[in-house]
Amino acid sequence: MVQSSILGFPRMGRLRDLKKATEAYWSDKISRDELLAEGKRLRLEHWKIQKDAGVDVIPSNDFAFYDQVLDHHQLFGAIPERYSKYNLNPLDEYFAMGRGLQKEGIDVPSLEMVKWFDSNYHYVKPTLQDNQEFKLAAEPKPVVEFLEAKAAGITTRPVILGPVSFLTLAKADRDQTVDPITLLEKLLPLYVELLSKLKAAGAEDVQIDEPVLVFDLAAKSKAAFKPAYEKLGALGAQGPRITLATYFGDIVHNIDVLADLQSLYSIHIDLVRNPEQLDTVVAALGPKQILSAGVVDGRNIWKTNFKAAIEKVENAIQKLGKDRVIVATSSSLLHVPHTLASEKTLDAEVRDWFSFAVEKAAEVVVIAKAVTEGPAAVREQLEANAKSVQARASSARTNDPAVKARQAAVTPEMHNRKSAFPERYAEQTKTLKLPLFPTTTIGSFPQTKEIRIQRNKFTKGEITPEEYEKFIEKEIQEVVKIQEELDLDVFVHGEPERNDMVQYFGERLTGYVFTTHAWVQSYGSRCVRPPIIVGDISRPAPMTVKESKYAASISPKPMKGMLTGPITCLRWSFPRDDVHQSVQAQQLALALRDEVVDLEAAGIAVIQVDEPALREGLPLRTGEARVAYLKWAVDSFKLSTAGVTDGTQIHSHFCYSEFQDFFHAIAALDADVLSIENSKSDAKLLKVFIDEAYPRHIGPGVYDIHSPRVPTEQEIKDRIEEMLAYLTPGQLWCNPDCGLKTRGWPETKAALTAMVNAAKYFRQKYAQ
Numbered sequence: 001m002v003q004s005s006i007l008g009f010p011r012m013g014r015l016r017d018l019k020k021a022t023e024a025y026w027s028d029k030i031s032r033d034e035l036l037a038e039g040k041r042l043r044l045e046h047w048k049i050q051k052d053a054g055v056d057v058i059p060s061n062d063f064a065f066y067d068q069v070l071d072h073h074q075l076f077g078a079i080p081e082r083y084s085k086y087n088l089n090p091l092d093e094y095f096a097m098g099r100g101l102q103k104e105g106i107d108v109p110s111l112e113m114v115k116w117f118d119s120n121y122h123y124v125k126p127t128l129q130d131n132q133e134f135k136l137a138a139e140p141k142p143v144v145e146f147l148e149a150k151a152a153g154i155t156t157r158p159v160i161l162g163p164v165s166f167l168t169l170a171k172a173d174r175d176q177t178v179d180p181i182t183l184l185e186k187l188l189p190l191y192v193e194l195l196s197k198l199k200a201a202g203a204e205d206v207q208i209d210e211p212v213l214v215f216d217l218a219a220k221s222k223a224a225f226k227p228a229y230e231k232l233g234a235l236g237a238q239g240p241r242i243t244l245a246t247y248f249g250d251i252v253h254n255i256d257v258l259a260d261l262q263s264l265y266s267i268h269i270d271l272v273r274n275p276e277q278l279d280t281v282v283a284a285l286g287p288k289q290i291l292s293a294g295v296v297d298g299r300n301i302w303k304t305n306f307k308a309a310i311e312k313v314e315n316a317i318q319k320l321g322k323d324r325v326i327v328a329t330s331s332s333l334l335h336v337p338h339t340l341a342s343e344k345t346l347d348a349e350v351r352d353w354f355s356f357a358v359e360k361a362a363e364v365v366v367i368a369k370a371v372t373e374g375p376a377a378v379r380e381q382l383e384a385n386a387k388s389v390q391a392r393a394s395s396a397r398t399n400d401p402a403v404k405a406r407q408a409a410v411t412p413e414m415h416n417r418k419s420a421f422p423e424r425y426a427e428q429t430k431t432l433k434l435p436l437f438p439t440t441t442i443g444s445f446p447q448t449k450e451i452r453i454q455r456n457k458f459t460k461g462e463i464t465p466e467e468y469e470k471f472i473e474k475e476i477q478e479v480v481k482i483q484e485e486l487d488l489d490v491f492v493h494g495e496p497e498r499n500d501m502v503q504y505f506g507e508r509l510t511g512y513v514f515t516t517h518a519w520v521q522s523y524g525s526r527c528v529r530p531p532i533i534v535g536d537i538s539r540p541a542p543m544t545v546k547e548s549k550y551a552a553s554i555s556p557k558p559m560k561g562m563l564t565g566p567i568t569c570l571r572w573s574f575p576r577d578d579v580h581q582s583v584q585a586q587q588l589a590l591a592l593r594d595e596v597v598d599l600e601a602a603g604i605a606v607i608q609v610d611e612p613a614l615r616e617g618l619p620l621r622t623g624e625a626r627v628a629y630l631k632w633a634v635d636s637f638k639l640s641t642a643g644v645t646d647g648t649q650i651h652s653h654f655c656y657s658e659f660q661d662f663f664h665a666i667a668a669l670d671a672d673v674l675s676i677e678n679s680k681s682d683a684k685l686l687k688v689f690i691d692e693a694y695p696r697h698i699g700p701g702v703y704d705i706h707s708p709r710v711p712t713e714q715e716i717k718d719r720i721e722e723m724l725a726y727l728t729p730g731q732l733w734c735n736p737d738c739g740l741k742t743r744g745w746p747e748t749k750a751a752l753t754a755m756v757n758a759a760k761y762f763r764q765k766y767a768q
């Protein structure tokens with residue numbers, strides 16, 4: 001019998017229950033026990049959903065209160081001393097690492113948070129010490145949660161991050177120099193101990209994720225697989241059977257590693273992203289090893305094409321036999337929303353094209369049944385599916401000839417500004433008259449409860465569009481006033497009208513549909529509701545001009561227009577899978593180009609086009625695919641921004657600091673001002689700007705907005721001082737490292753006051 005399996009289930013719950021409970025706990029509205037109980041309730045509910053769908057292999061330990069990678073810090077007793085020294089309750093210590101803690105005399109920033117592969121999920125980077133010791137938690141979470149499911153009558157397969165991936169994704173703590181992979185020997189005994197405990201608890205199977213196998217691995221990481229899995233394999237019958245899971249790429253370039261992994265029970269590969277790896281991986285399997293075929297997309301919301309998926313699985317079965325193939329989701333379902341059943345407003349035509357986590361659970365079951373018992377056993381499902389796939393392929397909604405015609409008319413010149421930076425800058429100086437070390441923010445100001453409530457009322461029709469507009473104007477007035485009081489130099493309108501920087505644009509473009517409950521976790525308790533691209537994209541009317549124009553009309557300082565760039569709109573949406581992403585990006589770029597030109601015409605002389613997702617779109621391996629991606633990605637940004645005159649200053653924002661490996665692409669965007677993250681990483685990363693003689697302006701974030709902690713003025717001065725080792729005073733802008741929407745007002749004002757004071761200090765210091 002071919003089994004069905006799921007690699008991980010979304011943990012927020014149907015109505016973002018986990019987010020609500022966690023945030024309530026943080027603001028002291030519920031107790032620790034209440035939060036723990038809610039976690040337990042959700043785990044059980046999610047196991048039951050999968051069980052009831054008929055899924056054979058159900059994951060456990062895929063749950064986390066903040067992040068599944070952060071869980072491993074506690075699992076292995078790897079808590080940096082700055083957190084452990086307070087002897088906090090384990091849950092509070094965990095949240096302190098995830099989001100920092102500033103309370104009752106404790107003041108500790110969070111650990112660094114980074115993108116999980118090429119997704120919009122963020123994990124907390126394992127952060128290790130030179131003299132790192134590990135110790136398995138007394139009650140290891142994977143064991144506890146396995147037993148919890150077992151008590152409910154559900155046998156699960158616990159998921160843990162593998163030792164090589166844990167260490168490869170880790171970094172040395174600040175001021176430490178350890179190369180994490182050298183800690184392998186110390187870490188392995190804990191995995192052995194954990195596996196034996198799982199087995200003793202009754203776990204016959206375990207899923208060990210080693211997603212780093214899809215990277216071009218450094219030799220040391222690659223070489224670590226053999227000793228690691230020999231050691232784990234040596235447990236034999238004393239340990240559970242191990243399924244080693246890879247996803248988001250192929251493992252063909254690391255296929256020689258499999259020869260060293262013969263003790264593994266099975267290997268999981270992502271056949272949605274890279275179907276062509278099937279033959280190579282099958283050929284490399286040992287005589288008894290099982291293939292877990294990831295054929296149901298864990299990263300997108302399209303209904304699985306059963307015919308195509310079944311063909312993939314049959315192909316594997318032909319080579320391996322039915323007993324050696326498992327049908328699986330391509331990756332964890334963490335990246336898709338909970339259930340389509342919550343969507344009451346989607347029109348029936350498109351609704352029939354989608355499948356969220358709950359529906360995907362049913363899909364793996366149907367596919368497994370089809371290949372086990374033959375298509376007749378699931379004829380009805382297969383027929384309905386074929387009909388739906390066919391309906392989408394032939395729908396008029398997907399195809400807009402006017403958009404196609406406009407794309408055909410795009411010329412190379414449309415990608416370039418009229419003059420080079422020096423001439424542009426001279427023009428911009430005339431109107432903007434900015435001081436040295438200009439201060440600005442990244443766009444959003446706190447999205448208060450009041451803003452969300454008013455928007456919710458407006459969405460539900462409880463207040464009129466006029467009332468909502470008045471409310472937004474009042475919000476804009478307030479942020480303008482606050483920026484005046486803070487004495488910032490370039491103002492923003494604060495984005496109060498936006499639910500999210502991508503969803504907002506999706507709702508204003510044709511070719512998109514949007515949902516009401518389709519939330520996906522982005523980090524910690526934060527979720528996004530990605531709009532869905534179903535057809536060709538165009539802009540029926542201006543999207544942001546009204547608010548920017550209003551803000552400019554009441555502000556004494558330059559007002560920065562604020563747009564989300566084409567690549568970010570693409571990547572933080574659920575994109576189409578029937579048209580190449582470069583085509584979708586160009587359609588978005590043309591729509592945004594019109595918006596940029598309209599903003600300029602409305603008198604907005606500074607326009608920021610955010611592209612925080614540019615880097616996450618970079619193919620995970622180096623090589624030709626990266627070059628090709630960067631070409632179309634950079635082109636779409638340029639196409640969206642190059643329609644303006646020299647005097648309009650184009651800003652762009654990226655909230656990460658690792659741009660060394662694609663610095664040339666960032667430079668090629670030709671933005672007048674770049675704001676980048678850098679507040680938590682080493683200022684040395686800025687060296688690339690000197691090395692490459694970068695001529696334009698840069699605002700490396702001077703403090704971290706991801707935590708409620710308020711930086712001191714001295715910390716910001718120290719940071720700016722460090723930056724001045726790499727950037728000239730004439731080049732440096734002062735800004736936070738990202739938008740302020742997730743922050744509260746008190747900490748925002750305090751932090752910006754410190755920032756403006758620090759900027760003024762340097763302004764005076766460098767005044768001629």
Ligand SMILES: Nc1nc2c(c(=O)[nH]1)N[C@@H](CNc1ccc(C(=O)N[C@@H](CCC(=O)N[C@@H](CCC(=O)N[C@@H](CCC(=O)O)C(=O)O)C(=O)O)C(=O)O)cc1)CN2
Binds near residue numbers: 120452498499523572
């Ligand atoms: N798409 C996207 N990806 C991104 C980012 C981003 O800003 N957007 N930033 C980076 C970090 N990731 C982030 C992801 C989410 C949030 C965030 O703040 N999300 C909000 C939700 C934002 C939103 O869509 N809000 C809506 C809906 C708000 C809501 O929950 N409404 C209530 C009703 C109102 C109430 O009573 O509160 C409901 O629907 O139940 C709105 O404001 O209109 C949250 O989780 O709290 C921040 C950063 C990287 N990736």
Ligand SMILES: [Zn+2]
Binds near residue numbers: 738
């Ligand atoms: Zn940002």
